[in-house]
Amino acid sequence: MxxxxxxxxxxxxxxxxxxxxxxxxxxxxxxxxxxxxxxxxxxxxxxxxxxxxxxxxxxxxxxxxxxxxxxxxxxxxxxxxxxxxxxxxxxxxxxxxxxxxxxxxxxxxxxxxIFAQRAQTSYARTQVELAQCEYLLPRLRGMWTHLERQKGGIGMRGPGETEIETDRRIVRDKIALLKARIKTIDKQMAVQRGNRGKMVRVALVGYTNVGKSTLMNVISKSEVFAENKLFATLDTTVRKVVIQNLPFLLSDTVGFIRKLPTQLVDSFKSTLDEVREADLLLHVVDISHPNFEEHIASVEKILGEIKSGDKPTIMVFNKIDAYQQDHIDEDDLETERTERHYSLEEWKSTWMSKVGNNALFISALNKQNLEDFKKRVYDEVREIHVTRFPYNKFLYPDYDGEDME
Incomplete structure (x- = not known):
């Protein structure tokens, strides 16, 4: 509680x-x-x-x-x-x-x-407002408050138009306006993405509050807002990261959640273009959460909906420090062994063993196992880069997992 x-x-x-x-x-x-x-x-x-x-x-x-x-x-x-x-x-x-x-x-x-509170940019606010209007439209009957107050009643309404019909027309007009505004911003963002050239793109995805923004801060050495609340990050953040002399783009995206409103999935699909256009996904999972497997399923379901379910993906099991502490605390009270009592080693021998090298166990907060993580990301990005530029004279030194610039 x-x-x-x-x-x-x-x-x-x-x-x-x-x-x-x-x-x-x-x-x-x-x-x-x-x-x-x-x-x-x-x-x-x-x-x-x-x-x-x-x-x-x-x-x-x-x-x-x-x-x-x-x-x-x-x-x-x-x-x-x-x-x-x-x-x-x-x-x-x-x-x-x-x-x-x-x-x-x-x-x-x-x-x-929550989305309305968290939206910082004009684009995010527009997407949230659109989702709110689409949620409101079928619920207008019997509501007194208008989205906009009409000044003067006489001559301002259509012949025989009731108050509820006026409300619906106002909301429909607002939805059309917001969709047009989003379409314009989408074009501008598409141009911006095109201007980034053919750099390898890596996107952080995952359930809300699993530590994506904390990991983003550690990798890119930038200050992305991170907080122990749901949906701390709404606006997609993109940073250029260089491991040794190998550059790539890293984006932090909005977190997913179970029972995610369809209005939000639809209105934020444009924001999720960063995921759709990514070459590699880092699926961050809070392994200390007792329902992390269900969280994985929820994220994979939404990735499928935005046609990104088949992208190369590395599973990054975060917060191993919290998991290990919980495991120690539960040992004394253990009555019947279930999955909740598994050690990390036992988890690794379950279905996770099939993921192989594409499963990493880290603590972004305490920087545990980050060198292995950086090395794995470097190897994957390097392979994509070599495939994309087979005749490039780019030099790829053997990376030992040290400083990520």
Whole structure:
């Protein structure tokens, strides 16, 4: 549980369901992640509510009895926000708001809010705004607040046009404007990528909060923002890196997450061009996270969606320092050996052995095994460079893993 350290944090309750597709353990994992998302957005989860059901209630997501429990707890504990772990339909959101009389958010809305907070550049802000508008459009019925207030009512609306139709037209116009703006910026970015020439491109990919930005800082000796919160990095950062006299481009991209809103995948596809155009992917994994295998599957699924699943990839298992410490702490309490009790050596003998040289184990924070990592990246980039420029008189000294400039 995340401790409440700041009274300014927004007090919230989290609500999820246990179904045939999502058992109790899986539901807890998702709610753990939802709690971290809530903290990242500036909130504090006071309590969790879960209910076993065959499928979510189409009207209120959870049953009427459980909803009444939530309502009473909210009233008695001065809660301002109810956050649901799955995306709510416009009807569900409307019905729940009437019952609870507090702000109602779903997982998608929460992630969009974090993205809006984290977007630094005009491009990222435009992409987030587009995703928010596309999320809002089907949910406008019954909403009073407009994206834009129309000044003067008489003569400003079409004949017989209702308020909801006006809202929808405003949002559709806004979506068209944002898409046009993104298209223009995409062209500019394509020119910028073209101007980089034929340098080998390496992209850091992975689940959110696995240490990509920390690794970027270590490799490129630059200062990319890194923080122990989800989606600390939204804007793609590209740096020129030189190992000995072999240069390549390294990019740090937005982190992925389970149940990633489709609106964000669509609006950020242009940002992910850095991944699509990369020659080599460094798939960074937080091996200290108990669900890292599921994180790998989520990242690979999204890579497949953006047609980058077949690119040469090195699996970089990060945070081995945290994993080793957790393993020591659990040894004394061990009752039944499971995967969670595996040592790193035992993990290496599982499916990871099939990855072979393309699996590396490091700590970017403590700089453990970084020399092996640098040597492996150097070898891979060198091979791509030689293939691309077979007649180049470029000199490739044997690299011993020392300073990366």
């Amino acid at each position: 995340i401790e409440e350290k700041d009274i300014s944090l927004e007090r919230a309750v989290l609500i999820g369901v246990i179904t045939k597709e999502q058992d109790e353990e899986k539901s807890k994992e998702y709610l753990d992640e939802l709690e971290f998302l809530t903290y990242t957005a500036g909130g504090y989860a006071i309590k969790r509510f879960t209910q076993k059901m065959d499928m979510p209630n189409p009207k209120t997501f959870i049953g009427t009895g459980k909803m009444e429990d939530v309502r009473i707890f909210i009233e008695e504990n001065d809660i301002g926000t109810a956050i649901f772990d799955d995306e709510l339909s416009s009807a569900q959101e409307r019905n729940i708001s009437k019952i609870l009389n507090v702000k109602v958010l779903d997982r998608t809305n929460l992630i969009l809010d």
